[in-house]
Amino acid sequence: MMEQVVLMKNKNNKKKFAYEPKFTERKDYRPEGVKETGLVFVGHEISEDRTVMNQFLHYDQLYTIRHGWNSKFFIGLLEGKIMGTRCPKCGDTWVPVRTHCWNLNCKLERTEWVEMPLTAKVHTWTVAGWSGRSSLKRLPIVLVYAIIGDSKVAIANELHGINPWDVEFGMPLKVVFKPKEQRVGAVTDFHFEPADGWKPSPMTEEKERIKKLVEPVYEWVKTLK
Amino acid sequence: MTRKVCVVGGATTPFDYGPTGFETIEGGAAECVKETQRDIPDFSLRDLDLMIYSHFSVHFGHQLAPEWIIHDHLGLVGLPHYRVENGGNTGGSALYAAALAVMSGHHDVVGIIGWETMDSVSQSQGSEFIAMASDTRYELMVGGIYPIYYAAMANKWMKDNKVTEEDVATIAVKNKNNAMDNPKAQWYRNEHRYITVDDVLNSKLISYPIKKYDCCLMSRGVAFVLVCCEEYAKKVNPDGYVTIDGMGLSSCTIRAGDRLNNPTWAERYGPGYPEMTEFGACRCSAEQAYKMAGIENPLKEIDFGEIHDAFSTSEAQIYKALGLANTDNIAQFIRDEQTHLHGSIPMNPGGGLIGYGHPVGATGLMSTIECFYQLSGLIPKKHLSRKTEVPDAMCGIVNSHAGTGTSISNFILRRH
Numbered sequence: 001m002m003e004q005v006v007l008m009k010n011k012n013n014k015k016k017f018a019y020e021p022k023f024t025e026r027k028d029y030r031p032e033g034v035k036e037t038g039l040v041f042v043g044h045e046i047s048e049d050r051t052v053m054n055q056f057l058h059y060d061q062l063y064t065i066r067h068g069w070n071s072k073f074f075i076g077l078l079e080g081k082i083m084g085t086r087c088p089k090c091g092d093t094w095v096p097v098r099t100h101c102w103n104l105n106c107k108l109e110r111t112e113w114v115e116m117p118l119t120a121k122v123h124t125w126t127v128a129g130w131s132g133r134s135s136l137k138r139l140p141i142v143l144v145y146a147i148i149g150d151s152k153v154a155i156a157n158e159l160h161g162i163n164p165w166d167v168e169f170g171m172p173l174k175v176v177f178k179p180k181e182q183r184v185g186a187v188t189d190f191h192f193e194p195a196d197g198w199k200p201s202p203m204t205e206e207k208e209r210i211k212k213l214v215e216p217v218y219e220w221v222k223t224l225k
Numbered sequence: 226m227t228r229k230v231c232v233v234g235g236a237t238t239p240f241d242y243g244p245t246g247f248e249t250i251e252g253g254a255a256e257c258v259k260e261t262q263r264d265i266p267d268f269s270l271r272d273l274d275l276m277i278y279s280h281f282s283v284h285f286g287h288q289l290a291p292e293w294i295i296h297d298h299l300g301l302v303g304l305p306h307y308r309v310e311n312g313g314n315t316g317g318s319a320l321y322a323a324a325l326a327v328m329s330g331h332h333d334v335v336g337i338i339g340w341e342t343m344d345s346v347s348q349s350q351g352s353e354f355i356a357m358a359s360d361t362r363y364e365l366m367v368g369g370i371y372p373i374y375y376a377a378m379a380n381k382w383m384k385d386n387k388v389t390e391e392d393v394a395t396i397a398v399k400n401k402n403n404a405m406d407n408p409k410a411q412w413y414r415n416e417h418r419y420i421t422v423d424d425v426l427n428s429k430l431i432s433y434p435i436k437k438y439d440c441c442l443m444s445r446g447v448a449f450v451l452v453c454c455e456e457y458a459k460k461v462n463p464d465g466y467v468t469i470d471g472m473g474l475s476s477c478t479i480r481a482g483d484r485l486n487n488p489t490w491a492e493r494y495g496p497g498y499p500e501m502t503e504f505g506a507c508r509c510s511a512e513q514a515y516k517m518a519g520i521e522n523p524l525k526e527i528d529f530g531e532i533h534d535a536f537s538t539s540e541a542q543i544y545k546a547l548g549l550a551n552t553d554n555i556a557q558f559i560r561d562e563q564t565h566l567h568g569s570i571p572m573n574p575g576g577g578l579i580g581y582g583h584p585v586g587a588t589g590l591m592s593t594i595e596c597f598y599q600l601s602g603l604i605p606k607k608h609l610s611r612k613t614e615v616p617d618a619m620c621g622i623v624n625s626h627a628g629t630g631t632s633i634s635n636f637i638l639r640r641h
Contacts, residue, residue, distance in 0.1 A: 065361075092486075096360070096480065102487065104489060124378065124381035124501055126377040126433050126434075126435075127430070128369070128430075130349075130372070130429070130430070131370050132356055132370045133352075134369070145482045147485075152486040153484075156364050156374070156377075156482060169381065186366060187366060187367055188367060214430060216429065216430075217430060
């Protein structure tokens with residue numbers, strides 16, 4: 001479906017190329033006590049011999065990410081749906097979505113929205129024992145690239161409900177959403193879990209190896225404040 | 226090629242996480258230029274007619290357009306300048322830009338300065354900064370950091386190619402131990418010890434199958450490379466200049482998961498390539514570079530390389546993407562230590578990102594400089610001994626790499 005490009009005039013009678021969105025639904029998920037402080041010097045240190053000085057500059061900025069034509073995917077997450085896109089010409093389907101077809105013969109054809117099934121399979125996987133600052137407490141993380149429905153591409157997300165050493169290539173998955181009130185319209189609103197009825201295969205040498213690598217991670221995470 | 230492009234000199238500051246001795250970016254840049262001037266005394270800053278700056282992320286430097294600080298400090302007011310940014314391939318892309326400038330005939334002497342000051346934040350925060358080059362809408366909050374994306378790709382690649390954890394660990398060992406002969410390398414300056422495969426296997430889990438010692442080092446560092454036309458090279462460094470005989474630059478999807486059925490790659494290399502495991506952009510840019518340099522058998526015709534070993538696993542993947550081995554023999558190729566100093570094509574004798582360090586904007590230039598040193602006979606002067614010198618090296622490859630293989634460049638350098 002093509003969105004209309006509309007020429008409007010604003011109050012100064014200047015041409016505009018899109019509607020100003022009217023936002024009627026708003027939520028603030030910011031944790032209590034967190035506000036934007038902007039850039040601020042918060043301290044410094046000077047070496048004993050006074051030849052080196054370190055200054056501490058703190059950043060805290062709020063960004064607005066406008067999704068525009070991608071919005072249906074993120075709104076879909078709020079509603080517990082995985083929305084994909086499909087090219088009406090060649091039929092290729094994607095999650096993560098593409099708003100125009102990747103096939104050069106389709107000449108950037110605008111894609112149409114399709115609701116995807118909540119089933120997937122593992123394409124490849126890893127078990128993370130270290131990560132970025134905001135993910136440390138969630139370690140060890142099982143990250144999979146999984147193919148949802150008939151998507152041509154794989155999407156990255158966490159796999160829960162499994163021992164890290166039990167993941168398998170090609171294993172069937174289901175998409176599981178957080179409870180509605182906890183969703184924020186981001187990919188973290190859902191994760192994967194093994195499909196109902198799936199059972200891990202017996203321990204192997206590789207599984208033992210991963211177990212050995214992962215065990216210290218559980219202990220280390222407990223020590224994090 | 227319309228005009229020959231040469232590399233005549235270059236230097237880096239020490240790479241480190243913490244003090245290098247040249248903490249300010251402009252101080253580090255000045256010291257790199259001064260070292261180059263000591264190597265080639267006839268080079269004057271007055272000779273430059275273009276400066277290209279190679280810098281990845283202003284997040285680390287809390288300074289927009291930081292190149293203006295360096296340019297001004299070097300006394301280059303009036304000289305044209307611009308910055309190149311292309312993720313981990315920033316250094317390679319800056320070299321590509323400089324080579325194009327000389328090749329076109331519009332510029333004769335081009336300086337490139339690259340840097341990153343990644344120790345301005347904690348390692349976990351720094352990893353998140355870099356991960357902002359992944360698709361922040363779909364991947365940043367679930368994977369968190371690049372080692373995890375790389376590990377997922379490597380896990381499948383290793384299964385598909387029958388390459389083991391031990392195999393890739395030998396690459397990490399090689400690079401860290403090579404760095405023990407390079408006093409500017411971060412591994413030399415910090416942990417400073419020779420390691421074994423067991424040390425790698427027993428180091429802590431980063432993301433299976435990648436362990437801590439399989440990873441490159443997050444660094445502070447600055448580098449300078451001097452690129453020019455042949456006439457100028459003959460003037461300032463007639464006995465030591467090298468030529469850039471081939472170069473290639475290519476791209477792949479930002480999200481590795483989007484590579485499974487990409488129609489453009491399918492058209493070029495057949496369905497299912499590069500999947501999520503091969504570096505299509507590396508293969509493609511290497512093919513361009515080989516063609517330009519007239520190389521038909523890279524394994525035979527290239528003597529050594531300085532390649533982008535962000536992880537030991539990705540160095541192994543790059544061997545294959547460069548056409549040095551295929552699915553049938555890649556595991557044996559690694560086990561035979563073909564890329565060790567005693568092998569047929571030593572890789573990263575300077576230590577690579579795993580040993581030397583990875584201050585992103587400086588990294589591709591560091592690789593270029595190490596390659597240049599090998600080809601111009603400067604290794605005994607720059608390293609601690611001749612141990613890491615590739616004997617009679619005539620031809621080297623420089624590889625620079627970004628994202629999860631999202632942008633990759635390759636260069637063929639030859640001794641004149």
